[in-house]
Amino acid sequence: MEYSILSDIGSKRGTNQDYADSYVNRAGYRLFLLADGMGGHKAGNVASKLTVEDLGKLWSETFFDAGTPEATLELWLRNQIRNENENIASLGKLDEYQGMGTTLEAVVIKENVAISAHVGDSRTYLIRDGALSKVTTDHSLVQELVDAGQITEEEAEVHPNKNIITRSLGQTTEVQADIQSFELQEGDVLLMNSDGLTNMVSAGEILEIFAREDLTLDNKSEALIRLANEHGGFDNITVILIKFDGQSETEVQEVN
Secondary structure, X not given: OEEEXXXXXXXXXXXXXXXXXXXXXXXXXXXXXEEEEEOOOOHHHHHHHHHHHXXXXXXXXXXXXXXXXXXXXXXXXXXXXXXXXHHHHHHOOOHHHOOOEEOEEXXXXXXXEEEEEEEOOOEEEEEEOXXXXXXXXXXXXXXXXHHOOOOOHHXXXXXXXXOOEOOOEOXXXXXXXXXXXXXXOOOOEEEEEOHHXXXXXXXXXXXXXXXXXXXXXXXXXXXXXXXXXXXXXXXXXXXXXXXXXXXXXXXXXXHO
């Protein structure tokens, strides 16, 4: 398994409220985390960084291995994300952090299965055989309009209220993450990103970059962020790319 993590402030923002990282647990399995913070000048930075680091630390202390059922990992993600929502909401009661919150994308790959957890309007995609499929469904006002049949997916992409989200970490009510597991095939790539990428770069442009065999995975992360900035870079831009080569994380470590 090969991966790349890259974040950029964009062309218009004064701070980067996105945060992304990966953490390995005691059995050698990796958790990828991406958060897009919101709130005041400082609050968004705190919410995203704290969420990623809290969940990452908890994951690094687990012993989940090849024999751990996917259902156990799903339950762990659900419970820890619910607890982290309470932590962020509690901190958000302080004046300097009032109203802060964050989206969250989380992915664990165990053998040939990906377990995804999602809150907000950051996204996880699957790139397979030259096609781009959205794994997650935005928790947003315009997605609710799409689901109700009031607007199309194409209209949602340019809707003036597309950035209004309906679910995030930091809410005073209990937050349920969307959790799902799906099988991977050799050559699959997972793209996790903040909306600073997909608000600026089309699906076709993403696929054009991935079709280039002369680019490494890091090169493709750089190309995606560069293109988002060329198109305006109105928001922070964060990308995690994970290429599945048919081997689990622990198998790769043993080969090396």
